[in-house]
Amino acid sequence: xxxxxxxxxxxxxxxxxxxxxxxxxxxxxxxxxxxxxxxxxxxxxxxxxxxxxxxxxxxxxxxxxxxxxxxxxxxxxxxxxxxxxxxxxxxxxxxxxxxxxxxxxxxxxxxxxxxxxxxxxxxxxxxxxxxxxxxxxxxxxxxxxxxxxxxxxxxxxxxxxxxxxxxxxxxxxxxxxxxxxxxxxxxxxxxxxxxxxxxxxxxxxxxxxxxxxxxxxxxxxxxxxxxxxxxxxxxxxxxxxxxxxxxxxxxxxxxxxxxxxxxxxxxxxxxxxxxxxxxxxxxxxxxxxxxxxxxxxxxxxxxxxxxxxxxxxxxxxxxxxxxxxxxxxxxxxxxxxxxxxxxxxxxxxxxxxxxxxxxxxxxxxxxxxxxxxxxxxxxxxxxxxxxxxxxxxxxxxxxxxxxxxxxxxxxxxxxxxxxxxxxxxxxxxxxxxxxxxxxxx
Amino acid sequence: xxxxxxxxxxxxxxxxxxxxxxxxxxxxxxxxxxxxxxxxxxxxxxxxxxxxxxxxxxxxxxxxxxxxxxxxxxxxxxxxxxxxxxxxxxxxxxxxxxxxxxxxxxxxxxxxxxxxxxxxxxxxxxxxxxxxxxxxxxxxxxxxxxxxxxxxxxxxxxxxxxxxxxxxxxxxxxxxxxxxxxxxxxxxxxxxxxxxxxxxxxxxxxxxxxxxxxxxxxxxxxxxxxxxxxxxxxxxxxxxxxxxxxxxxxxxxxxxxxxxxxxxxxxxxxxxxxxxxxxxxxxxxxxxxxxxxxxxxxxxxxxxxxxxxxxxxxxxxxxxxxxxxxxxxxxxxxxxxxxxxxxxxxxxxx
Numbered sequence: 001x002x003x004x005x006x007x008x009x010x011x012x013x014x015x016x017x018x019x020x021x022x023x024x025x026x027x028x029x030x031x032x033x034x035x036x037x038x039x040x041x042x043x044x045x046x047x048x049x050x051x052x053x054x055x056x057x058x059x060x061x062x063x064x065x066x067x068x069x070x071x072x073x074x075x076x077x078x079x080x081x082x083x084x085x086x087x088x089x090x091x092x093x094x095x096x097x098x099x100x101x102x103x104x105x106x107x108x109x110x111x112x113x114x115x116x117x118x119x120x121x122x123x124x125x126x127x128x129x130x131x132x133x134x135x136x137x138x139x140x141x142x143x144x145x146x147x148x149x150x151x152x153x154x155x156x157x158x159x160x161x162x163x164x165x166x167x168x169x170x171x172x173x174x175x176x177x178x179x180x181x182x183x184x185x186x187x188x189x190x191x192x193x194x195x196x197x198x199x200x201x202x203x204x205x206x207x208x209x210x211x212x213x214x215x216x217x218x219x220x221x222x223x224x225x226x227x228x229x230x231x232x233x234x235x236x237x238x239x240x241x242x243x244x245x246x247x248x249x250x251x252x253x254x255x256x257x258x259x260x261x262x263x264x265x266x267x268x269x270x271x272x273x274x275x276x277x278x279x280x281x282x283x284x285x286x287x288x289x290x291x292x293x294x295x296x297x298x299x300x301x302x303x304x305x306x307x308x309x310x311x312x313x314x315x316x317x318x319x320x321x322x323x324x325x326x327x328x329x330x331x332x333x334x335x336x337x338x339x340x341x342x343x344x345x346x347x348x349x350x351x352x353x354x355x356x357x358x359x360x361x362x363x364x365x366x367x368x369x370x371x372x373x374x375x376x377x378x379x380x381x382x383x384x385x386x387x388x389x390x391x392x393x394x395x396x397x398x399x400x401x402x403x404x405x406x407x408x409x410x411x412x413x414x415x416x417x418x419x420x421x422x423x424x425x426x427x428x429x430x431x432x433x434x435x436x437x438x439x440x441x
Numbered sequence: 442x443x444x445x446x447x448x449x450x451x452x453x454x455x456x457x458x459x460x461x462x463x464x465x466x467x468x469x470x471x472x473x474x475x476x477x478x479x480x481x482x483x484x485x486x487x488x489x490x491x492x493x494x495x496x497x498x499x500x501x502x503x504x505x506x507x508x509x510x511x512x513x514x515x516x517x518x519x520x521x522x523x524x525x526x527x528x529x530x531x532x533x534x535x536x537x538x539x540x541x542x543x544x545x546x547x548x549x550x551x552x553x554x555x556x557x558x559x560x561x562x563x564x565x566x567x568x569x570x571x572x573x574x575x576x577x578x579x580x581x582x583x584x585x586x587x588x589x590x591x592x593x594x595x596x597x598x599x600x601x602x603x604x605x606x607x608x609x610x611x612x613x614x615x616x617x618x619x620x621x622x623x624x625x626x627x628x629x630x631x632x633x634x635x636x637x638x639x640x641x642x643x644x645x646x647x648x649x650x651x652x653x654x655x656x657x658x659x660x661x662x663x664x665x666x667x668x669x670x671x672x673x674x675x676x677x678x679x680x681x682x683x684x685x686x687x688x689x690x691x692x693x694x695x696x697x698x699x700x701x702x703x704x705x706x707x708x709x710x711x712x713x714x715x716x717x718x719x720x721x722x723x724x725x726x727x728x729x730x731x732x733x734x735x736x737x738x739x740x741x742x743x744x745x746x747x748x749x750x751x752x753x754x755x756x757x758x759x760x761x762x763x764x765x766x767x768x769x770x771x772x773x774x775x776x777x778x779x780x781x782x783x784x785x786x787x788x789x790x791x
Contacts (some may be wrong), residue, residue, distance in 0.1 A: 040759040106662035107764045137655050379732045386791050419789030423683055427742050
């Protein structure tokens with residue numbers, strides 16, 4: 001108790017060099033606040049790809065800091081300090097970090113997000129998709145149910161489920177992978193064809209006499225050529241994106257398909273719906289086990305091919321497994337590899353708007369709990385305050401475009417950011433009081 | 442059940458706390474059915490329960506069942522939901538309470554939500570077994586919800602979730618610290634994915650599946666739930682450093698005191714350096730309490746660690762919104778959006 005009384009006396013003494021009034025600094029500078037993400041992706045003027053939108057607050061300072069009153073309460077071991085009204089001033093920047101938008105529904109349909117157009121409030125969920133998509137989705141559900149009826153089918157689905165997060169992350173992380181998936185509507189056309197063939201039951205799912213894609217930017221490909229080319233792309237994204245097990249699963253599945261059906265990138269064995277199911281059901285454990293070592297060999301060879309250090313033996317291995325690693329394929333895989341390796345590289349920073357700001361802070365009360373220690377020291381703990389940082393009032397008169405609208409909306413609602421500022425300001429006073437309690441000037 | 446009327450009431454009240462609003466208006470009728478299912482599910486355990494366990498099912502914000510019900514209505518709209526959705530929601534809450542009971546044993550926490558913890562009230566042995574009882578009953582409840590072949594996949598998911606939760610709790614006990622910053626952050630995300638995000642993911646995925654939604658919508662919902670769960674946990678860990686809730690038996694800095702790695706603490710290690718007391722504590726070389734703990738918390742404020750962690754919470758929030766957007770517009774989607782924003786935009790208690 002004595003220690004607390006002495007501390008309170010020291011705090012309040014007006015003619016003492018170590019009193020609060022005489023030692024409190026005239027300003028509270030705050031460290032940089034942020035940057036805080038405001039939007040995952042917006043169009044950014046001057047950028048062809050756009051990027052993430054962020055807010056940063058800098059050169060923050062609260063002034064003038066002045067004690068209005070000190071209310072000691074030794075009996076309860078408390079002191080309440082009121083600071084005069086002050087101003088929080090600083091500088092803000094709203095900027096973008098360049099990164100391409102994700103325009104595919106990577107979490108669900110893998111279709112373009114633009115195909116899932118909003119149609120007003122309380123819309124029927126099925127109005128989000130076309131009749132064709134509805135039929136295809138129902139069909140996919142039915143096929144999933146059918147696969148679940150056999151052990152091999154369940155294992156196939158289970159393998160996919162086991163790594164689907166990694167595959168989604170791979171697509172989210174690689175603009176090249178996404179671009180190749182969507183290129184010339186090739187995969188979309190294949191999906192439509194597969195759906196029609198499954199529906200008919202007798203049509204060939206992977207014909208050799210049909211080419212897919214519009215041909216606008218890349219030569220059309222057969223079913224097998226595109227399917228296995230996409231698998232190589234996915235393998236690359238996983239192998240170099242820190243997902244070796246998922247990469248292993250892609251290659252393993254590809255090899256099993258080849259073993260069980262004869263199908264590869266370079267060889268097509270036409271199959272109908274029922275033939276596909278039969279091959280899934282009849283796949284043996286022996287054929288699955290045999291791929292383990294082969295996957296490791298193939299993985300090493302593929303990595304050498306991407307480095308340009310592959311040998312004739314590697315090329316022979318690719319050929320034996322029906323892989324066609326021509327220059328175009330290798331260039332695509334290298335681009336995907338580069339996406340993965342550059343994933344954590346600093347992104348190009350594009351300034352959108354900046355300016356100074358200031359907000360008035362009303363007088364505020366800070367309550368501190370004091371505890372006397374056996375050695376005579378006093379510990380100070382913050383026990384609440386009335387400080388309120390109002391909305392920052394950033395000058396948004398030049399915040400045009402959709403980015404500006406989003407920035408305005410998100411900053412207006414960001415109470416927690418103001419809470420962080422309040423916490424930092426209050427912490428300065430707390431730290432100062434602790435300094436006095438510790439006998440520091 | 443006037444869901445349309447409730448939806449309008451919700452719209453008017455949407456500017457206030459979203460969770461309370463959602464429970465009292467948009468999902469008012471659903472919550473009644475949810476609570477009835479909880480009572481039904483608890484019935485076999487009644488002889489073993491005391492008031493302290495019952496209070497855990499009465500109290501709490503019920504955010505996980507609310508998210509599950511909203512997810513169900515993303516695809517179910519205003520139509521009556523199948524009973525199995527409410528059964529699933531009750532099981533989910535039971536799973537969550539089971540983990541809280543076990544957490545309080547591990548943390549030796551005397552209080553939970555301002556009331557004595559089960560461990561404090563009934564002893565560790567009983568608390569452990571009561572937690573197990575809730576855990577198993579939750580799994581039974583999910584299994585009982587299964588009435589189609591499709592739902593079998595859900596059973597596997599629930600079991601995987603339960604397995605992950607156990608792994609997450611064990612991860613948290615592991616005080617060995619990875620050497621590099623990247624490894625520490627990866628370890629943190631692995632732990633929170635297993636401990637927290639997985640339940641939110643299950644809530645969304647199961648909600649959609651049990652309401653008859655398609656697998657792809659359920660998958661997307663699951664990704665929404667995972668991001669929401671991550672944002673939720675990161676914010677919880679930030680608030681641990683900033684908020685002092687003496688009435689709830691928690692003081693600021695509990696994680697640091699226990700030497701438990703969190704995202705802001707991992708970033709703090711990066712900024713403050715290996716010889717700082719924060720780093721020493723996380724390596725198990727020191728213990729921080731009282732004055733030293735308070736000073737360490739101030740250093741964490743100043744070094745930008747909290748800002749960095751908060752930025753990641755916001756990123757997860759934006760990720761969640763990305764996965765939510767393809768769902769059809771509705772009051773339910775709006776409610777999930779409000780909830781997601783609120784988790785990172787809420788005000789700081791002082």
